[in-house]
Amino acid sequence: MTMDFITQKKDVILIGNPGIGKSFLAKCIAYEATQANIKVLFTTTMDLINHLIAAEADHSLLKKLQYYQTPTLFPGHQCKA
Numbered sequence: 001m002t003m004d005f006i007t008q009k010k011d012v013i014l015i016g017n018p019g020i021g022k023s024f025l026a027k028c029i030a031y032e033a034t035q036a037n038i039k040v041l042f043t044t045t046m047d048l049i050n051h052l053i054a055a056e057a058d059h060s061l062l063k064k065l066q067y068y069q070t071p072t073l074f075p076g077h078q079c080k081a
Contacts, residue, residue: 001032006072033072041071 005012012029014022030040048068055064 001029003033003036003038006033006038039071041068 014025016022027042030042033040052061052064052068055061
């Protein structure tokens, strides 16, 4: 697996029904990136939203946004309703 999509600043979108392995593939890509010394952050969409809402409430939103912008690879996770 190459990490060329990262250096080319391209997105990878995994789409499919629940339970087919999208999260597993995202974690595999994230792991491979860490092995190439690429900074990675993996979180769920709901956690991201909740953290941003809390940061806005305590006036640290800019700091939290910077936190989420720092990783080179950010394999987000879809929100499950």
